[in-house]
Amino acid sequence: MNRSKYFEYIDEKIHTLAHRIQTKGKLNILNLHLHSENFYLHFFNLLYGYELINLNSSAQNVEAIDLIDHKNKIIFQVSATCTKQKIESTLSKDIFKKYNDYSFKFISISIDATDLRTKTFSNPHSVSFDPKNDIFDIKTVLNYILTENIKTQRELYEFIKDELGGEIDIVKLDSNLATIINILSLEKWDDTHLDDNSNSFEIERKIQFNELDDAREVIEEFCIYYKKVDEKYAEFDLLGANKSNSVLNSIKKEYRKLKKTENKDDIFFNTIENIKNKVLISNNLNNIPIDEIELCIDILVVDAFIRCKIFENPKDYKYVTT
Known part of the structure; x- marks a missing residue:
């Protein structure tokens, strides 16, 4: 070393x-x-x-x-x-x-x-x-x-x-997480990407069900981009099978590691932190400012929360309107 x-x-x-x-x-x-x-x-x-x-x-x-x-x-x-x-x-x-x-x-x-x-x-x-x-x-x-x-x-x-905690990764490897961050970083995340299909009532039910207090602000801020993230995942999947699934699985895997943590807000934010660490050590990450990387990761983790990939769902939970 x-x-x-x-x-x-x-x-x-x-x-x-x-x-x-x-x-x-x-x-x-x-x-x-x-x-x-x-x-x-x-x-x-x-x-x-x-x-x-x-x-x-x-x-x-x-x-x-x-x-x-x-x-x-x-x-x-x-x-x-x-x-x-x-x-x-x-x-x-x-x-x-x-x-x-x-x-x-x-x-x-x-x-x-x-x-x-x-x-x-x-x-x-x-x-x-x-x-x-x-x-x-x-x-x-x-x-x-x-x-x-x-x-x-x-x-x-x-x-x-x-x-x-953690070890040094001597060899950096490509990751689909980094690829989707590269894609999301090219987008302009403002009011033009608001999603009318997000079900704020259902999202609020899930927030309350999981006793998320400090995380509420982040979820409410970025849940409005659900539709735009869905479009980006669809584009990503054109590059190969299971591209978006692998990203969501990575987020879910980090969540599972933290699942037994007593404080639910800590689970949420530590999941974000762990995903950020994975992205930063990826060989294929573009030269993106750290604050933009963090923005994209926040959006991805909130999206995973809405999609039922992380945290428990209340009974009959439906994250988008039909």
Whole structure:
């Protein structure tokens, strides 16, 4: 395994975690944030040689401080909110009187912090804090990893694989998923594609039956494209037998893997995430911006939901009007 493969995997997984954090309404943000605290604790200990512990493990919800290294006298805050106001609010907390000889560092776990590193911050307790060097984000961490030797990158890869799952795919293969994404990406998804045949009452019944709350907004937004997706599938099937069926089966397969997850919204959004990962490692994916890829995948998964391919159907469910 070469350096580039290890780094590509690390890059993908860190950005995936950041994406999940950014979509706050789609996942349980509190649980995800707590997971991120512990992830970055071990990640930074491994990467920078710190001896961080989670302060919340001994004292719940300590203000301003998430991680602490008593040996190196470092305090970390892990946050999905990356603003000047957030950092200044943290620096104003009285708890810093207790740790006045510690340095403060801030980790932005979802948003680029380049602009923040150029700002001056109110620091009433005169905490040791250098914005240029003490504000971390994904970009700075990955740039640091990029310069590390292959042994360190391999150790980071093994850690992230255990924490976040998945393996590196050495050989990229063609997939029908990528082909349909290529086709859908050429379409203009706006009001001209509205579908008058979608049965909003039946779709609402299925949403309620499966207790989907956070996913409701996405389903309602993209179910209107059912007819257009159906047309694209028909075109796709002209390329060979079972083309559209293989795509729907791939979506159903990822859903089945997650089916036992307790939170139904997590199942829905993790299905989307897993399909995205499959598409991104496909050899035949065109050069498409990531936000357009995500749009097309959202449309495909919602379509699979409407077509009875994923999630349970209420009695006598009919997804289109006749």
